[in-house]
Amino acid sequence: xxxxxxxxxxxxxxxxxxxxxxxxxxxxxxxxxxxxxxxxxxxxxxxxxxxxxxxxxxxxxxxxxxxxxxxxxxxxxxxxxxxxxxxxxxxxxxxxxxxxxxxxxxxxxxxxxxxxxxxxxxxxxxxxxxxxxxxxxxxxxxxxxxxxxxxxxxxxxxxxxxxxxxxxxxxxxxxxxxxxxxxxxxxxxxxxxxxxxxxxxxxxxxxxxxxxxxxxxxxxxxxxxxxxxxxxxxxxxxxxxxxxxxxxxxxxxxxxxxxxxxxxxxxxxxxxxxxxxxxxxxxxxxxxxxxxxxxxxxxxxxxxxxxxxxxxxxxxxxxxxxxxxxxxxxxxxxxxxxxxx
Ligand code: EPU
Numbered sequence: 001x002x003x004x005x006x007x008x009x010x011x012x013x014x015x016x017x018x019x020x021x022x023x024x025x026x027x028x029x030x031x032x033x034x035x036x037x038x039x040x041x042x043x044x045x046x047x048x049x050x051x052x053x054x055x056x057x058x059x060x061x062x063x064x065x066x067x068x069x070x071x072x073x074x075x076x077x078x079x080x081x082x083x084x085x086x087x088x089x090x091x092x093x094x095x096x097x098x099x100x101x102x103x104x105x106x107x108x109x110x111x112x113x114x115x116x117x118x119x120x121x122x123x124x125x126x127x128x129x130x131x132x133x134x135x136x137x138x139x140x141x142x143x144x145x146x147x148x149x150x151x152x153x154x155x156x157x158x159x160x161x162x163x164x165x166x167x168x169x170x171x172x173x174x175x176x177x178x179x180x181x182x183x184x185x186x187x188x189x190x191x192x193x194x195x196x197x198x199x200x201x202x203x204x205x206x207x208x209x210x211x212x213x214x215x216x217x218x219x220x221x222x223x224x225x226x227x228x229x230x231x232x233x234x235x236x237x238x239x240x241x242x243x244x245x246x247x248x249x250x251x252x253x254x255x256x257x258x259x260x261x262x263x264x265x266x267x268x269x270x271x272x273x274x275x276x277x278x279x280x281x282x283x284x285x286x287x288x289x290x291x292x293x294x295x296x297x298x299x300x301x302x303x304x305x306x307x308x309x310x311x312x313x314x315x316x317x318x319x320x321x322x323x324x325x326x327x328x329x330x331x332x333x334x335x336x337x338x339x340x341x
Contacts, residue, residue: 002034002037003027003028003029003034003037003038003041004027004028005025005026005027005041005043005067006025006026006027007024007025007026008022008023008024009022009023009025009026009068010022011023011026011055011060011064011068014052014055014068014070015055015056015058015060016054016055016056016058016118016233016237016238016239017058017059017060017233017237017238017239017306017310017312017315018233018237018306019059019060019237019306019310019311019312019315021060021061021062021063021064021312021341022063022064023050023063023064023066023067023068024063024064024065024066024067025043025066025067025068026067026068026069026070027043027067027068027069027070028069028070028072029069029070029071029072029073029093030072030073030074030093031073032073032146032152032182035146035152035180036151036152038069038152039148039151039152040151043066043067044067044069046066046067047066047067048064048065048066048067049066049067049068049069050064050066050067050068050069050341051069051071051180052068052069052070052071053071053092053093053119053120053122053123054095054096054118054119054120054123056118056119056123056233056239056240057119057123057127057239057240057337057338057339058239058338058339058341059239059312059315059316059319059336059338059339059340059341060312060341061311061312061313061315061316061340061341062312062313062341064341070093071092071093071120071122071180071182072093073091073092073093073094073122073182073183074091074093074094075089075090075091075094075183076088076089076090076091076094076099076102077089078106079185084189084190084191085187085188085189085190086108086187086188086189086190087141087185087186087187087188088103088108088185088186088188089144089183089184089185089186090121090183090184090186091121091122091182091183092120092121092122092123092180092181092182092183092184093120093121093122094120094121095120095121096114096117096118096119096120096121096123096124096129097115097116097117097118099111099121100112100114100115100219101115101219103186103188104215104216104219107190108188108189108190109188109189109190109191109192109193109215110134110138110139110186110187110188110189110193110215111134111139111186111188112194112215112216112218112219112222113131113132113133113134113195113198113201113218113222114129114130114131114132114134114136114222115218115219115222115223115226116222116223116226116227117129117131117240118233118240121183121184122181122182122183122184123181124136124140124184125137125140125143125162125164125169125171125181125184126169126171126172126181127167127168127169127172127337128162128164128165128166128167128168128169129167130166130167131222131226132195132198132200132201132222132225133195133197133198133201134195135164135166137159137162137164137169139186139187139188140159140162140164140184140185140186140187141159141185141186141187142156142157142158142159142184142185143156143157143161143162143181143183143184143185144156144181144182144183144184144185145157145175145179145180145181145182146179146180146182147178147179148177148178148179148180149178152180154182155179157170157175157179165269166244166245166247166268166269166274167244167337192214192215194213194215194218195218196213196218200225201218201221201222201225204221204222204224204225205217205218205221208220208221208224228299229299229300230297230299230300230303231297231299231303231305236297236305236306236307237305237306237310238297238303238304238305238306239303239304239337239338240303240337241277241278241302241303241337242302242303242304242319242322242336242337242338243277243281243302243319243322243323243334243335243336243337244277244334244335244336244337245266245274245275245276245277246274246275246277246280246332246333246334246335247268247269247272247273247274247275248272248273248275248332249272249273250271250272250273252273252331253265253272253273253275256275256330256331256332260283260330262279263275263276263279263280264276264279275332277301277302277326277334278300278301278302279301280326280329280330280332280334281296281301281302281322281325281326281334282301283329283330284322284325284326284329286301286322286325287301289318290307291314291317291318291321292307292309292310292314293306293307293308293309293310293314294306294307294310294311294314294315294317294318295307295310295318296318296322304318304319304322316340319336322334323336
């Protein structure tokens, strides 16, 4: 394989908001053996550089003046198996949902609650994707990285090295721009240990008439829930939850709950409390709100959508309006989840 560079590339197919920003230069990394040449290339050295996976966590508000590199590394392999535990490695460019389905088809359980999350395997540890009671950190063994400051030399991070938090990891901090995730190793199991505690899942299984669920049933339940609430990016541009659920102090939570007893809340690390941002936005009357083609999804207020021709700037302005409205009403600051460029 060799690298080919395109100039003035439309990024619309490469971001799930469906925004038409252009990249001054663009290339795909399909073979890891091309990485040293890429890192030495004048377009890379000149910068700026944006590494892109599925583009499902990105809001492009303008053209990109540098080099966009699409990480298209592929491959899934079983590394070891002992006593029902399997270690499986998936390359960074693999589609996340495709990988989850493949794992289930092999009898490797543990990722079923994370079905249908958009994006790639390589992005999964960066924001520690999570849904329905499971986060990727709960199943992650190691992350294989390329050290961009050392010619792409391989370096392996353990689960602890990744310093996972809620939608957070070392890849958003010290390792940002320094380590490129090239593959992720998961610890899965042939013996199902199901997480069905999340209210929506229990209800959905009941609707499906399933009393003793298998991992495939859980996957089907999660897919049905997500399809009922979350827009399909292929139909309606979006980047999943646009905001993180805010984590606030126990004192602030107690004061808020005294005024709003119905506010959904969950215990978080260090005695803090996590609030449902979707509920806060919904209570402000913004669910289904629309400013031109930039909108708040009508079934889940945490998701901003592009009804067709919205620009990145319009979506950004809408996100500011949502933040300001929630801050004024509840005194809670919402933090955007996607990378805003
Ligand atoms: N709610 C409302 N109105 C809304 C949205 C939510 O009242 O418009 C209420 C719900 O009724 C529920 C609570 O808020 O009581 C929580 O809602 P939900 O179960 O839909 O989950 P969420 O907290 O809004 C998080 C993740 C999702 C993940 C779900 C399920 C974040 C930022 N989002 O959403 O992840 O699928 O839990 O586990 O943590 C994503 O990150 O892109 C994403 C979709």
